[in-house]
Amino acid sequence: MRFRAVRSSTPSSAALSETVSESATELGVDDRTARNRMRAHDAYEKLPAKDRADVKNKTTTINKAKAGQRRKKTLKEESEAAAKAMKKKSKPWVITNKRAIIQCDALITDPPYGILDEPWEPAKLEEFTREWAGR
Numbered sequence: 001m002r003f004r005a006v007r008s009s010t011p012s013s014a015a016l017s018e019t020v021s022e023s024a025t026e027l028g029v030d031d032r033t034a035r036n037r038m039r040a041h042d043a044y045e046k047l048p049a050k051d052r053a054d055v056k057n058k059t060t061t062i063n064k065a066k067a068g069q070r071r072k073k074t075l076k077e078e079s080e081a082a083a084k085a086m087k088k089k090s091k092p093w094v095i096t097n098k099r100a101i102i103q104c105d106a107l108i109t110d111p112p113y114g115i116l117d118e119p120w121e122p123a124k125l126e127e128f129t130r131e132w133a134g135r
Helices: 002-008 020-027 031-046 049-056 062-088 125-133
Strands: none
Touching: 020 031, 031 049, 031 062, 049 062
């Protein structure tokens, strides 16, 4: 792990030089490398203890651990939004404009509108779909 080299000579982050340039000089690397190592260390420090242990044991990376934390947060928010909707209504779904909470990459309809030229297909597909999704 590259960031380990940044902090291994100093036991605490307070002992580390205040500027990136000074840190780079101390470590014998360029400013960009020092900045990246410091960012990696800061990201590592923000991880929960279990994720830090996994990174230290090389069973995961910092980026994968951060992605896992984001995924957990999103799932928690989705669950809370669904629970809130269930309390207000007896419907197991919620309509929202917040794409970060309810993720949807595609709208799947049955029958598959817009593929065939059948008499039951709507003339204005987009208008029909927006009206239908707004129900």
